[in-house]
Amino acid sequence: MRRALILYSSNPIYSQLSTTRAPPGYVVFPKRDGGWIPPSSSYQPPVFRMRNYKCTLPPPLGSVGAASDSVANRPKMASQDEQDPRISKISSAIRVIPNFPKPGIMFQDITTLLLDTKAFRDTIDLFVERYRGKDISVVAGIEARGFIFGPPIALAIGAKFVPMRKPNKLPGEVISEEYSLEYGTDKMEMHVGAVQAGERALIIDDLIATGGTLCAAIRLLERVGVQVVECACVIELPELKGRERLGDKPLFVLVSSD
Amino acid sequence: MFAAENGLKGDPRLQAISDAIRVVPHFPKQGIMFQDITTLLLDHKAFQHTIDIFVDRYRDMDISVIAGVEARGFMFGPSIALAIGAKFVPLRKPKKLPGGEVIAEAYELEYGTDCLEMHVGAIPPGERVIVIDDLVATGGTLSAAIRLLERVGAEVVECACVIGLREVKGQRRLNGKPLYILVEPREIDGCC
Numbered sequence: 146m147r148r149a150l151i152l153y154s155s156n157p158i159y160s161q162l163s164t165t166r167a168p169p170g171y172v173v174f175p176k177r178d179g180g181w182i183p184p185s186s187s188y189q190p191p192v193f194r195m196r197n198y199k200c201t202l203p204p205p206l207g208s209v210g211a212a213s214d215s216v217a218n219r220p221k222m223a224s225q226d227e228q229d230p231r232i233s234k235i236s237s238a239i240r241v242i243p244n245f246p247k248p249g250i251m252f253q254d255i256t257t258l259l260l261d262t263k264a265f266r267d268t269i270d271l272f273v274e275r276y277r278g279k280d281i282s283v284v285a286g287i288e289a290r291g292f293i294f295g296p297p298i299a300l301a302i303g304a305k306f307v308p309m310r311k312p313n314k315l316p317g318e319v320i321s322e323e324y325s326l327e328y329g330t331d332k333m334e335m336h337v338g339a340v341q342a343g344e345r346a347l348i349i350d351d352l353i354a355t356g357g358t359l360c361a362a363i364r365l366l367e368r369v370g371v372q373v374v375e376c377a378c379v380i381e382l383p384e385l386k387g388r389e390r391l392g393d394k395p396l397f398v399l400v401s402s403d
Numbered sequence: 404m405f406a407a408e409n410g411l412k413g414d415p416r417l418q419a420i421s422d423a424i425r426v427v428p429h430f431p432k433q434g435i436m437f438q439d440i441t442t443l444l445l446d447h448k449a450f451q452h453t454i455d456i457f458v459d460r461y462r463d464m465d466i467s468v469i470a471g472v473e474a475r476g477f478m479f480g481p482s483i484a485l486a487i488g489a490k491f492v493p494l495r496k497p498k499k500l501p502g503g504e505v506i507a508e509a510y511e512l513e514y515g516t517d518c519l520e521m522h523v524g525a526i527p528p529g530e531r532v533i534v535i536d537d538l539v540a541t542g543g544t545l546s547a548a549i550r551l552l553e554r555v556g557a558e559v560v561e562c563a564c565v566i567g568l569r570e571v572k573g574q575r576r577l578n579g580k581p582l583y584i585l586v587e588p589r590e591i592d593g594c595c
Contacts, residue, residue: 245501252501256522259481259491266485292477293493296444297485300451306444308478316427316437336441 231267236400238264239380253380253402255290255351269294271399272377273301276347281374283346285309285366287333287358290351294379298349307339309348309362320368324361333361342370352380353396356387363394405567406456406585416452421586423449424566428591438566438588440475440537453479456585457563458486461533466560468532470494472519472548475537479565483535492525494534494548506554510547519547521555528556538566539584542577549578 238261245252259265276298285307286295292308299306312321312332319334340346348362353376363373373394381387381398388396407417423446430437444450461483470492471480477493484491493500497507497518504523509516526532534548545562552559559580567584576582 240502242501246498254501256493256500256525259484259493260525262484262488262490265481265491269485289474289477289493289495289499292474293481293491296450296478297482299444300447300454300482303447305447306450306478308441308444308474310474313431314474315441316430316439317425317441339441339445 229271231264231271232399234261234264235268235271235379239400241402251402253352253382255293255379258379259293268379268399269297269301272298272349272397275397276375276377277302279374280345281347282344283307283340283366283371285335285340285346285348285362287348287350287362288314291349294351295349298347304347305339307335307346309365310334320365322361322365322368324357326357333358333365335365340366340369340371344371345374346371347374348376350376350378352382353378353387353398354382354385356385356390359387360390363391404581404583405587406583409583411456414456416449416456417586419446419449420453420565421589424586424589426589426591436588436591438538440478440565443565444478453565453585454482454486457483457535460583461489461561461563462487464560465531466533467530468492468526468557470521470526470532470534470548470552472534472536472544473499476535479537480535483533489533490526492521492532494519494521494551496520506551508547508551508554510543512543517544519544519551521551523555526552526555526557530557531560532557533560534562536562536564538568539564539577539582540568545582546578549580 235258238258240254240257242252242254244250258268272294281302282304284295284299284302284304286292286309288308288310296306308315310333312334315334315336318337320337321332321334323330323332346366348359348366350359353359359376363376366373375395375397376391377397379399381396381401383401384403407414411417420443423443425439425442427437427439429435443453457479466487466489468490469480469484471477471494473493473495481491483489497520500520500522502522505520506523507518507520509518532552534545534552536545539545539562549559549562561581561583562577563583565585566588567582568588
């Protein structure tokens with residue numbers, strides 16, 4: 146069963162900017178000088194909730210009127226009323242294909258999302274709303290489906306786009322990082338000089354499974370002194386525990402698929 | 404046809420785009436001056452100009468699909484599609500698209516052949532499509548893309564590329580379809 150749910154990591158990207166850390170699981174919009182900006186009444190922000198987390202912030206303006214902690218403390222799924230309405234359309238636009246690439250795997254096919262102009266637009270908007278104005282200068286996209294989502298986000302937030310590629314595709318001097326597959330290993334490459342030490346980066350891919358690919362991308366960027374602020378994916382397969390594999394790196398996803 | 408000959412003569416954006424492209428000599432093999440667009444993607448302004456020029460051109464042409472050729476077509480196509488309200492359809496290397504219902508079109512490489520695939524049903528017949536890739540050289544890949552799309556009854560309105568090599572200069576059409584190209588390849592002085 147697929148849950149349409151925004152999962153929010155316990156290490157908000159804003160922690161570097163805020164003096165007080167928002168309680169895990171419930172974040173509105175941070176101010177650079179600390180504190181939290183409630184959204185304006187003219188805009189409905191996505192509501193991020195994790196089950197079982199106690200919420201101590203006031204709910205966003207315009208939300209259903211229940212007291213914040215009574216809503217967040219109840220261990221239930223985010224219902225249609227409480228989550229961003231864009232999420233359920235995004236979730237239903239993703240096609241599940243059984244037994245690809247091999248028996249037993251339920252493949253999450255985002256190509257149908259790309260055919261739904263509104264849902265694709267909303268997907269990009271949700272990421273852009275989260276990352277705009279956060280001093281992110283690099284969006285690194287993992288070959289090949291990360292190339293579909295990364296550049297529109299990079300353009301909207303004023304960042305560079307850096308492709309993280311399979312071996313021997315990039316023409317210039319590269320640095321490589323090997324990573325494990327179920328059987329064997331693969332390599333990921335990035336151009337030397339694409340990023341500078343001290344830059345703040347986002348890594349984007351369509352989906353996180355075991356987290357192996359994302360970990361390789363994190364290592365590549367960190368090796369050259371880049372700060373990986375967050376990993377962002379459209380879909381998470383939580384049973385494969387990719388989130389844990391990322392360690393202290395935050396992960397943001399739109400849809401979780403069990 | 405080149406953008407400079409088609410309404411954008413002297414447009415400073417074209418120069419900025421051209422300047423942002425890096426030439427890598429002898430990649431993937433001796434004698435090839437590889438036109439590397441990754442440096443264009445690092446230049447936010449120039450990358451934005453690239454998208455803007457295509458969007459301005461296609462916005463009012465009733466285009467419902469942007470088809471991008473894997474993998475560098477994926478870097479340009481979706482932004483254009485989003486801006487003009489079109490769908491994005493990836494044209495992929497073999498075995499990448501899930502599900503049994505893909506159609507394939509083979510094309511010639513210098514040595515051997517390769518294949519482009521598309522999901523059946525991604526594009527209803529009669530829809531107007533732009534094919535996008537970073538660069539057109541011989542036109543082999545784009546021709547395969549055109550054939551693939553026509554097989555499902557789509558109308559390929561134009562092929563769009565950031566860079567067009569010398570072989571296509573003077574050819575306004577590919578397989579009978581118009582070609583729209585932003586810049587010519589950069590050269591490096593004193594090299595081969």
